[in-house]
Every structure is written in C-alpha cells, then in structure tokens.
Amino acid sequence: MGALMTLDLPADSPLLGLPWIITFGPLGDLDEWEPVVCGPYERPHALALAEAVVAEEQLMAVVEPLLPALSADEIRSEIAAAQVAAEDEARQVEGADLYGDFEDVIDEELDAAADEAGHGEPAEPPDEAEVREGFTRIAALLTAK
Numbered sequence: 001m002g003a004l005m006t007l008d009l010p011a012d013s014p015l016l017g018l019p020w021i022i023t024f025g026p027l028g029d030l031d032e033w034e035p036v037v038c039g040p041y042e043r044p045h046a047l048a049l050a051e052a053v054v055a056e057e058q059l060m061a062v063v064e065p066l067l068p069a070l071s072a073d074e075i076r077s078e079i080a081a082a083q084v085a086a087e088d089e090a091r092q093v094e095g096a097d098l099y100g101d102f103e104d105v106i107d108e109e110l111d112a113a114a115d116e117a118g119h120g121e122p123a124e125p126p127d128e129a130e131v132r133e134g135f136t137r138i139a140a141l142l143t144a145k
Helices: 042-056 072-095 096-118 128-144
Strands: 003-006 021-028 036-041 059-065
Touching: 003 042, 021 042, 021 096, 036 042, 036 128, 042 128
Parallel strands: 003 059
Antiparallel strands: 021 036, 021 059
C-alpha cells in the first residue's frame, strides 16, 4: 500500500471547486523515476483515482488543486501568498510547545481523516464516463474564468 497526500480544507473552501491534479511518484528513496502528473479532475474523482492506485502499489500520490492563473501577475500573487503562509506556519511551529501541541493536533487530524475517508473503506474510483463528464465541467469552469 502506498501513501496519499492532499490538503485538509474546510467544507466552504473555494479551492474545492477548482480542478485537481494527481502527481504519482516513488514512495521511497530507492526508486528513481520522473513523477507522473494526471488530470485535471474534479476533487472527488482525483481522490478516488489516487486512492485506487496507491492501494495496490508502493507509490506516493499527491492530490492538489490546479490554479488556473491567467497572467504572470496572478501567478506571482499566488506565489507570494504561499510564501507568506509558509512563513506564518514556521512562526507557529517555532512558538508551539513541541510536545504538548503536537499530540493534540495529530490526534485531531487523524480522527478527521478517518471520518472523511469512511473509516478506512476505499472510495470506488469513477468510471471513464464519470471522468469525461468531470472534464466537461472543468472545461466550462476554466473557460468561464
């Protein structure tokens, strides 16, 4: 069994409505090959497909939103926001009680992940027709921007 990583987002996050991509890569340091990027998909399809693949293979899958930026300035703005968020997170980590806060946070994250994942039951991956319908919705989303 492999590993699946994705963002933990609140239910009202605008990122949930964006197209999502899956990057598959080696799970360990022993394998060396170029990652494979698939998508775009709607988030539920991306998660289900990634889960189906890593359930049978020793791979890492990263499911993340695809930000449809229309200009270099929009890209720069997203990069700046990510850098500020990383700096804020680093400050929070530095200011946290390493042993006290970690256990509280990790338990909450594991509980939430288990609830979201349906208590360990893998999601059924979408069939080809469902993925194609998702592509149509994503195309409409991207052309409407």
